[in-house]
Every structure is written in structure tokens, then in C-alpha cells.
Amino acid sequence: MFKNYSKRRNLNAILMLIILTLLVQTSSFYVEHAVGTDENNLNSFSSNLLTDEMEIPKFEIVGENYIGDKISISEKGGIIEISGTEFFFFPWKHISWTENNVDVIFVANVTESNFRIGFLFLTNGSSSFDVKIFEYASATYQKMTFQGKTFITEDFVKLKKTFENKISIIPSGKIDNRLFATGPSLFIVSHEGKLKLDSSIMKLYVIHNTINPSSGWNELWTLGVTESKDYYFNIFYMNTKNKSDIIFGHSLCLNDYAVLEQKQLDSTWFLKGEGYQLSVMVPLEIKSLWVDGFRFEKIDDSTFYSMLNEGTHIISIENGTSQVDGIRFGFNKWSDDVDKNPRTITLDSNVTLSAEYSREFLLTVDSLNPDVDVSGWYDEGEEVQLPMFIDHEDGDIKYILESWSGDISVSENSTFVLMDASKTVHANWRKLYKVIVSSEGLPANSSLSYKINEIEISVRSNEIAYDWVEENSLIQINASIQSTSSLAEFFLDHWKSVEIPEIIWPVRIHQPEQFTAVFTNQKRDSQLSCDLSNAYLMTTGQLIIKGKLDPPKETKVIIEYRVSGQKWNTLAEVETDILGNYEYYWYPNVTGIIQIKSVWPGDVTYNPTASQTESMAISQSMLKFKKLANTFNSSTSLVYDELNGPQDIERELGLPFTFGMNIVDTLYVELSTIRPLGSIAAIVVGSAIIGFFYIFPWAILISVIAIIARKRSINKKLLFPLYIFWMISFSYLILHELNVGLFIEHSRYLLTILTATLASVTGLLIAFLPSFKITNRLAKRWQPNEKQSTKYLSPQQFRAT
Numbered sequence: 001m002f003k004n005y006s007k008r009r010n011l012n013a014i015l016m017l018i019i020l021t022l023l024v025q026t027s028s029f030y031v032e033h034a035v036g037t038d039e040n041n042l043n044s045f046s047s048n049l050l051t052d053e054m055e056i057p058k059f060e061i062v063g064e065n066y067i068g069d070k071i072s073i074s075e076k077g078g079i080i081e082i083s084g085t086e087f088f089f090f091p092w093k094h095i096s097w098t099e100n101n102v103d104v105i106f107v108a109n110v111t112e113s114n115f116r117i118g119f120l121f122l123t124n125g126s127s128s129f130d131v132k133i134f135e136y137a138s139a140t141y142q143k144m145t146f147q148g149k150t151f152i153t154e155d156f157v158k159l160k161k162t163f164e165n166k167i168s169i170i171p172s173g174k175i176d177n178r179l180f181a182t183g184p185s186l187f188i189v190s191h192e193g194k195l196k197l198d199s200s201i202m203k204l205y206v207i208h209n210t211i212n213p214s215s216g217w218n219e220l221w222t223l224g225v226t227e228s229k230d231y232y233f234n235i236f237y238m239n240t241k242n243k244s245d246i247i248f249g250h251s252l253c254l255n256d257y258a259v260l261e262q263k264q265l266d267s268t269w270f271l272k273g274e275g276y277q278l279s280v281m282v283p284l285e286i287k288s289l290w291v292d293g294f295r296f297e298k299i300d301d302s303t304f305y306s307m308l309n310e311g312t313h314i315i316s317i318e319n320g321t322s323q324v325d326g327i328r329f330g331f332n333k334w335s336d337d338v339d340k341n342p343r344t345i346t347l348d349s350n351v352t353l354s355a356e357y358s359r360e361f362l363l364t365v366d367s368l369n370p371d372v373d374v375s376g377w378y379d380e381g382e383e384v385q386l387p388m389f390i391d392h393e394d395g396d397i398k399y400i401l402e403s404w405s406g407d408i409s410v411s412e413n414s415t416f417v418l419m420d421a422s423k424t425v426h427a428n429w430r431k432l433y434k435v436i437v438s439s440e441g442l443p444a445n446s447s448l449s450y451k452i453n454e455i456e457i458s459v460r461s462n463e464i465a466y467d468w469v470e471e472n473s474l475i476q477i478n479a480s481i482q483s484t485s486s487l488a489e490f491f492l493d494h495w496k497s498v499e500i501p502e503i504i505w506p507v508r509i510h511q512p513e514q515f516t517a518v519f520t521n522q523k524r525d526s527q528l529s530c531d532l533s534n535a536y537l538m539t540t541g542q543l544i545i546k547g548k549l550d551p552p553k554e555t556k557v558i559i560e561y562r563v564s565g566q567k568w569n570t571l572a573e574v575e576t577d578i579l580g581n582y583e584y585y586w587y588p589n590v591t592g593i594i595q596i597k598s599v600w601p602g603d604v605t606y607n608p609t610a611s612q613t614e615s616m617a618i619s620q621s622m623l624k625f626k627k628l629a630n631t632f633n634s635s636t637s638l639v640y641d642e643l644n645g646p647q648d649i650e651r652e653l654g655l656p657f658t659f660g661m662n663i664v665d666t667l668y669v670e671l672s673t674i675r676p677l678g679s680i681a682a683i684v685v686g687s688a689i690i691g692f693f694y695i696f697p698w699a700i701l702i703s704v705i706a707i708i709a710r711k712r713s714i715n716k717k718l719l720f721p722l723y724i725f726w727m728i729s730f731s732y733l734i735l736h737e738l739n740v741g742l743f744i745e746h747s748r749y750l751l752t753i754l755t756a757t758l759a760s761v762t763g764l765l766i767a768f769l770p771s772f773k774i775t776n777r778l779a780k781r782w783q784p785n786e787k788q789s790t791k792y793l794s795p796q797q798f799r800a801t
Contacts, residue, residue, distance in 0.1 A: 061150050448517075496516050
């Protein structure tokens with residue numbers, strides 16, 4: 001930003017003399033004024049209190065000229081009516097010419113799209129005074145003489161501005177400029193230029209100039225625009241006797257009426273005919289040219305025109321046009337075969353250059369690693385070689401270039417891109433992470449071996465090993481001791497890592513990792529469980545033995561069993577899975593209270609362990625009975641199905657059998673521990689229930705038929721053989737439950753036969769004993785005594801009865 005301040009300086013006297021001389025010599029002329037409906041609207045100014053150091057004398061003028069224009073202005077501002085339109089002007093500077101008793105008041109009228117600068121030439125008490133006004137939009141400068149009253153004092157007041165202008169002026173040069181300048185501070189090359197004040201650059205547009213050799217000073221008026229869109233009215237003075245004497249005389253900020261400081265500029269000026277024209281022809285897409293560090297823009301045509309003084313200058317042009325769809329034109333060389341940009345040029349005559357451009361295409365490289373980034377602009381037809389066989393390490397991450405894809409061409413020995421259009425290529429990298437392995441717990445100077453996947457590495461205990469592992473891949477690490485100086489037996493206790501709380505190999509790698517193998521010579525304890533399940537024992541004779549080893553380990557577990565009071569026997573060796581679980585299916589062939597446990601002998605890491613002992617009563621008699629009962633039930637159902645009997649009746653007939661089997665199962669669970677009678681009692685009770693509910697109805701029917709056929713009661717002695725069979729089978733089963741049968745030679749089918757005998761005889765006795773008693777009572781009711789039979793009935797009558 002430019003500084004919004006002004007100070008009285010020694011230059012004021014010089015500037016006053018210049019202004020008066022120039023203005024007095026300028027003849028008055030008449031111009032037509034553009035009249036805008038908004039230019040006299042004082043409400044368009046915003047109120048924003050600004051107080052400057054600029055002071056002006058108190059004054060007041062009122063007057064009218066011969067064509068009806070009017071004026072009424074004081075130090076607070078006022079109205080100038082021009083061709084029937086009123087404009088509000090505000091004073092912004094004062095210069096006093098004491099020798100001629102003349103005071104010059106600078107005034108300004110600013111609207112959104114235009115501005116006017118006025119100069120009031122006043123003599124106290126005079127009835128006639130001159131006013132000169134410059135209008136930007138029309139670039140006219142006119143003089144008006146008013147008749148009226150002039151009052152000006154020697155009392156000065158500070159200017160107070162209570163408004164700020166909103167400006168949207170489109171800046172442009174208004175005349176065919178004849179004054180030019182080059183130098184560090186001021187640069188005027190055509191109808192445009194640049195002004196450097198402090199660290200800021202103001203772009204200048206020439207709106208008026210005056211060539212007046214007789215006064216010794218030329219005037220250059222410009223409209224200035226800063227990067228922050230502040231607008232300035234500027235007057236530069238150029239000494240006709242000294243080309244290096246340029247004064248930045250007056251400058252008004254049109255936005256807020258702030259006045260910039262007057263100063264001497266470090267530049268050299270010259271007239272239009274005294275310099276040389278530099279013409280630079282460029283493509284239409286090129287918009288900017290730099291001359292001695294100042295940037296100038298081209299608007300319409302394809303040529304830059306710059307008026308420069310004789311000597312050496314530095315010029316530069318855009319290296320390329322803006323790209324469209326990956327295509328642009330890039331600078332190639334100048335027409336005089338100079339390929340430097342920027343370049344130096346010496347002017348001693350008019351010079352015309354053309355900047356030659358070639359078509360360029362954009363190569364875009366999509367890559368994780370910038371080492372292979374060859375993206376950029378390339379000339380049409382150029383072959384761009386793509387790098388190969390590159391790996392890059394970035395700390396604990398490695399990238400390996402595998403291949404290229406996209407708009408590529410492949411020859412025998414290289415991969416390249418032919419730039420005949422905009423191209424995009426992709427670098428395909430493999431990402432690997434460093435995996436570091438170390439150990440702790442081993443004595444010094446111990447040696448060990450790591451196996452990282454398939455790579456074996458031998459190191460000392462105080463050394464580390466590492467390998468590069470591809471991202472998202474699985475890794476398996478093993479560690480083994482090769483030698484140690486200690487007599488104690490060390491083993492790998494566990495692995496640990498900062499990022500992974502519990503390590504279970506294999507591990508998937510998502511980032512750099514460090515694993516530590518922890519060794520010890522202190523074995524740890526483990527736990528082993530053993531559970532028995534008899535869910536299928538009564539149906540299939542199968543006993544399920546299962547358990548778990550904790551911590552989990554794939555190993556072998558020994559299952560042992562014994563009958564109470566005897567020694568332990570090995571039943572089987574079973575393997576645990578990765579979770580430490582094991583399971584074994586056993587068809588027991590022993591009778592009694594069976595005790596079962598699991599034993600693990602341990603390894604180099606863990607101490608031996610054994611499970612708790614589990615007990616279960618096993619009765620071979622009961623197992624045989626259940627098997628026979630199921631076979632019987634299946635056989636009767638099959639026969640009924642063959643007879644195509646009703647399904648409802650089949651279910652009803654089967655209910656007693658099902659009820660009896662449930663009773664057997666319940667009693668066996670409750671009585672199985674009461675040896676030796678528990679299981680046998682369950683068989684007897686279950687058989688009795690089945691006999692009563694299942695066989696008894698049929699026994700009644702059979703007994704009634706027998707009585708009718710035999711014409712007499714049934715003798716209960718017929719059941720005596722059943723009693724004999726029952727006692728023999730019952731006694732044998734008692735001896736078998738006591739394991740006495742182990743010392744008796746017998747057939748392998750004898751237990752099955754006698755179990756079936758006990759069950760069937762029990763059912764028959766329970767069914768037929770009450771049926772015989774019932775039918776015999778009925779038979780007594782049907783048979784009369786012997787006397788009655790002789791007295792009343794003949795044999796034929798008795799038969800009929």
C-alpha cells in the first residue's frame with residue numbers, strides 16, 4: 001500500500017512556479033461534458049472519517065460565467081455547475097504564489113465510474129477568477145472564467161474528509177503519449193507505465209501530457225492503480241534541461257482523498273522522437289512482456305510496442321502459454337537465434353523481434369516416490385525415457401519400482417513415452433516394511449538363528465536381524481538357540497512387540513515392526529481340562545471325552561482310565577488343535593465306576609500337567625439292555641409299517657414303550673452309583689414298566705383265549721421256568737457288575753443273552769402274573785359247581801353254555 005499522507009516540502013515552490021507558468025500559457029477552450037445522472041449525487045459517498053495533515057486556507061468563492069455556469073465553493077467543498085449539471089468538488093491541496101498574490105486550490109470530484117480534477121486560481125477580493133477542470137472519461141481539459149466574489153484568508157485549517165468513494169473505473173490510456181521514461185522508479189514505455197514507491201508497484205495509464213520547453217518543465221498526468229485496487233491521480237514533472245530530473249509532484253488517492261508525498265524519482269525521461277521502439281511479436285496466447293523488471297500486458301494484438309531510451313535493457317517473455325487439455329506453446333528462441341529468456345538487448349535504433357514458440361505436451365507421472373518424477377512439458381515428438389530398476393528407502397519403508405503402466409511404449413531395452421499428445425503414466429511400486437528381530441534373556445555371547453519366512457539369519461544374542469517384508473503379507477518368525485555359555489537349558493518363552501499386544505504367528509505386516517524373542521530357563525505351568533459326555537452312551541454306547549490345553553499348543557495328550565480300585569491304563573493318545581482342544585470317542589467295554597483323566601508330559605517350555613479325574617458309572621448290562629430295547633422297538637415299528645396300520649394307533653401303541661425307556665434312563669442316572677444293584681434295578685424296573693403297559697394288554701387277551709380253549713383256569717406253575725431263567729440271569733448280572741465275571745470263562749454273547757433274558761422274563765412275569773389272576777377269577781364265575789351241573793344240565797346243554 002502507498003502511504004496516505006502528504007507533507008510540505010521544498011519542492012512546493014518549484015511546483016507552484018511550474019503550475020502557474022503552464023496554466024497561464026494554456027488557452028481556454030470549450031468542450032462538451034458528459035452528463036451522468038449519478039455524478040451529482042452526494043449520497044453516493046460513504047462516510048468514513050479521515051483526517052490528513054494537509055492544510056488549506058479558509059476561502060469562499062461564488063460566481064457565474066457568461067454561459068450560465070455557476071460556482072460556490074469553500075474550504076469544506078462546494079458545487080460547480082457545468083452546462084446545467086451540478087458537481088460536488090472537495091479541496092485536497094493548496095499552493096501559494098506570493099509574488100503574484102495568487103493561491104491555487106486543488107479540488108476533485110469522484111464518482112464510481114469517473115473523476116474530475118479542478119484548479120482554482122484565486123486572488124483575495126478579486127471579482128474575477130479562473131477555474132480549470134480535467135475530466136477523465138472524456139480526457140478533456142477546459143478553462144472557465146467566473147465573475148463574482150473571492151474571499152481567502154491566511155488562516156489554515158486541516159482537511160477533514162467524511163466520505164470514502166466506491167470506484168469501479170476501467171483504467172486505460174487516453175492520449176497518444178509523447179513523454180516516456182525508463183529507470184528504477186518510473187517506467188513509461190507507451191500509453192502505460194509503472195511507478196515504484198517503496199516496495200509497492202503502481203500501474204500507470206497516461207491521460208494527459210504537456211510539452212512546454214519555454215517553461216522548462218513538461219507535465220505527465222496519469223491514472224494509477226495499485227494491486228489493492230486503490231486509484232490515484234498523479235502529476236509528474238520532467239525538467240527539459242535535465243533528462244534525469246523527474247519530480248513526482250502531486251498524487252491524490254481517489255478512494256479517500258489522501259495525498260501522497262512529493263519526491264524526486266530516479267529515472268530518465270525522453271520524448272517520443274528521442275527514443276527507440278522495441279516491437280516484440282508473440283503468439284496471441286502470450287499476454288505479458290517484462291522490460292527491465294517491469295511487467296506489461298498485451299490486450300488485443302500479437303505485438304508488444306515499447307518506447308525505450310538508447311542503451312541496454314533486459315527483456316523477457318512468458319516461457320509458455322496456459323495449458324489447455326495438456327497442450328501449450330513453450331518458448332523456443334528469439335528470431336535472432338538467441339535462446340535465452342530473459343535476455344539483454346542494446347537499443348541504438350528501432351528493433352523488431354519475434355518470440356518463437358513450439359507446441360509442448362504435458363507428461364503427468366503418478367508415483368508414490370518423487371525419485372522417478374519426470375513429469376513436465378516436453379516438445380512434440382520427444383521421447384522421454386522412464387527410469388527402471390530403482391528402489392528407494394525412506395527410513396523403515398522401501399519402495400521397489402516394478403513396472404510402468406499407462407501411455408507407455410516398450411522397446412527391447414527401455415520403456416519410454418512418445419510425446420505426441422498429453423500423456424499420463426503410472427509408476428507401479430512394491431511397498432516393503434523393515435521387520436527387525438532381536439532377543440533378550442540369553443547369556444552374553446550366546447548364538448542363535450532366526451528364520452524369517454524362508455530366510456535364515458545367524459546372529460549373536462546382542463545383535464539384531466532384519467528383513468524387508470512386503471506390505472499386507474504374512475510373516476512367520478522362528479528363533480532357535482545354537483549355543484550358549486550357560487549350563488541351564490534355555491528355551492523361547494514368548495514373542496513381544498510394541499505394536500502387537502499378543503503375537504500369534506503368522507502375523508500380517510501393515511507397518512514397520514520390531515519383534516523380540518524372549519528366552520528363559522524357567523518352565524511355566526499349564527492347565528489341562530477333561531470333560532465326559534454321556535449324551536450318546538445309552539443309545540450308541542459311545543462316551544465322548546474332550547478337554548483343552550491352556551495355553552494353546554499343538555501337541556499330544558494321553559487319556560488314561562481305570563475301574564475304581566484298579567491301576568491306571570492308557571486309553572489313547574490324541575492330538576490337540578491350534579486352540580489346544582482335543583476330543584476322543586470311546587466305546588467302553590468295562591463295567592463299574594470308571595475314572596478318566598488326561599495327562600500332558602510337558603515340553604521344554606512347560607511343566608507336565610494332568611487334568612482332574614472324572615468318574616462315570618458304566619453298566620454293560622444296561623448298555624446291552626438299551627441296545628436290545630431299541631432293536632425291539634425298531635422291529636415292532638417295522639412290522640406295523642408292513643401291515644399298513646394307522647399311524648395314530650402306532651404312536652399310541654408306542655407310548656408305553658417310550659415311557660418305559662424314559663423311566664429306565666432316569667433310574668439309571670439316579671441308581672448307577674449304587675453298586676452292584678443300581679443298574680440291574682433300573683433294568684428290572686424299566687422292563688416291568690414296559691411289561692405292564694406294553695405286554696400286559698396282550699397277556700390279558702392271550703389268557704382269555706386260553707381259558708376259552710381249555711375250559712379251565714390257567715395254572716400259575718406254567719410261569720415256574722420263567723422264575724428259573726430270571727434267577728439265573730439276575731445272579732449272573734450281579735456277578736458281572738462286581739467284575740467277578742472277569743475270572744469266569746464265558747462266551748462273548750453270554751452277557752447279551754442273559755441281559756435280554758432278565759429284561760424279557762421280567763416283562764413277561766409282570767404282564768402274565770396279573771393277567772392269569774384276572775382271567776382265573778373270570779373263569780370261576782363262568783364254571784358252575786359239579787352238583788348244579790348234574791342236576792340241571794345235560795352235557796349238550798353244558799357245552800352250549
